[in-house]
Amino acid sequence: MRAWMCLAVTLLLAGAAQAASTEADFKTALAAAVAAEQDAGGLKNQWIPTEQALAAAKTAAAAGDFDTAVAQAKAAEALAKASIAQAKEQQTAWKAGVIR
Amino acid sequence: MRIFRAIAVVLAALVVVGARPAAAADSIDPDTGFKAFRDYFTKRFPNVPLNDFVNGPYSMDAELRKQWEAIDDFSPYDFAIDRGKEMFATPFKNGKSYGDCFPDSGIGIRQNYPYFDDKTGEVITLELALNRCREANGEEPYSYVKDEMASLTAYMAFTSRGKPFDIKIPNDPRALAAYEKGEEYFYTRRGQLNFSCASCHVQNPGNHIRTEVLAPALGIVAAMPIYRSEWNGMGTMSRRLVTCNSQVRGVPLKPQDELYRDVEYYLSYMSNGLPISGPGARP
Numbered sequence: 001m002r003a004w005m006c007l008a009v010t011l012l013l014a015g016a017a018q019a020a021s022t023e024a025d026f027k028t029a030l031a032a033a034v035a036a037e038q039d040a041g042g043l044k045n046q047w048i049p050t051e052q053a054l055a056a057a058k059t060a061a062a063a064g065d066f067d068t069a070v071a072q073a074k075a076a077e078a079l080a081k082a083s084i085a086q087a088k089e090q091q092t093a094w095k096a097g098v099i100r
Numbered sequence: 101m102r103i104f105r106a107i108a109v110v111l112a113a114l115v116v117v118g119a120r121p122a123a124a125a126d127s128i129d130p131d132t133g134f135k136a137f138r139d140y141f142t143k144r145f146p147n148v149p150l151n152d153f154v155n156g157p158y159s160m161d162a163e164l165r166k167q168w169e170a171i172d173d174f175s176p177y178d179f180a181i182d183r184g185k186e187m188f189a190t191p192f193k194n195g196k197s198y199g200d201c202f203p204d205s206g207i208g209i210r211q212n213y214p215y216f217d218d219k220t221g222e223v224i225t226l227e228l229a230l231n232r233c234r235e236a237n238g239e240e241p242y243s244y245v246k247d248e249m250a251s252l253t254a255y256m257a258f259t260s261r262g263k264p265f266d267i268k269i270p271n272d273p274r275a276l277a278a279y280e281k282g283e284e285y286f287y288t289r290r291g292q293l294n295f296s297c298a299s300c301h302v303q304n305p306g307n308h309i310r311t312e313v314l315a316p317a318l319g320i321v322a323a324m325p326i327y328r329s330e331w332n333g334m335g336t337m338s339r340r341l342v343t344c345n346s347q348v349r350g351v352p353l354k355p356q357d358e359l360y361r362d363v364e365y366y367l368s369y370m371s372n373g374l375p376i377s378g379p380g381a382r383p
Binding site for chain 1: 288346349351
């Protein structure tokens with residue numbers, strides 16, 4: 001009986017985790033991605049794939065596909081954060097490559 | 101999944117290109133930088149005559165050079181020179197012309213650009229000077245990347261062919277800062293592929309990237325503007341920088357952004373003494 005209960009709870013949790021994304025989820029994810037991309041822009045180091053992911057997120061949201069929209073927005077945020085990390089690392093690391 | 105793929109691409113680029121260990125350059129010293137830059141290329145390519153570096157990939161690859169010499173009898177940039185000459189001589193609506201904006205009426209001056217303007221405290225490229233000339237005379241500025249701007253700069257470069265680059269970095273903290281910013285931009289890795297300008301043009305000149313032979317950074321600005329088969333037309337220095345950024349999956353800056361002008365200033369200073377060869381042709 002206890003095993004069946006555990007299985008039921010696990011299935012419930014899994015189902016909840018896979019619940020369809022909402023427009024509100026998308027807006028939250030998009031806001032985070034846009035903020036990160038603006039930070040990257042301030043460092044003059046935006047990446048083309050970030051822009052592409054942001055565009056794909058907006059296209060999917062416009063079509064009502066919020067699962068894809070959220071996934072693309074999260075990808076954009078991750079890419080933007082990677083570009084920020086690159087820019088910050090290069091603020092000093094560029095000197096290592098200078099011909100001397 | 102795409103995130104992991106993106107991270108994998110960055111890591112792969114890091115492994116492939118590798119970092120070139122060197123000590124930090126802590127003080128701004130253009131003269132020392134110039135000597136080191138020159139020595140690096142001349143020692144790495146001892147069989148390339150110094151002035152031949154301005155021929156970019158053709159100085160690195162004999163087979164490519166033969167192809168270039170074959171097509172140079174009917175140079176693909178000739179139309180741009182002719183068009184630029186005509187445009188240059190055509191007065192603005194107010195009766196003045198480009199020649200009124202430049203020393204020596206704009207003939208044979210390409211080798212002095214970019215220069216540092218001590219009045220405005222900024223680097224002035226030839227492209228920027230041309231558009232400012234237009235605006236000062238009531239004309240609309242041209243696109244910085246191709247067409248009219250490429251034709252005008254092609255003609256002006258043609259009138260300077262063979263003249264050695266003579267870029268000055270005055271003992272002005274603002275000029276030295278512009279030089280250093282240009283150097284920093286040149287060596288800074290960017291874009292998803294994590295490449296710097298130097299990754300291709302310092303670490304890998306002569307090597308292939310896909311079908312292209314990478315040009316050495318030394319003299320790389322001397323052939324501008326260029327006709328590129330890849331573009332199926334002419335392109336300016338601005339177009340070259342924008343394209344480089346895009347190719348490493350970085351969002352380009354606006355043409356003639358201060359950083360683009362600074363890196364042109366830096367690279368042109370590094371080419372001092374080398375002859376103007378523009379307009380040029382590249383695959």
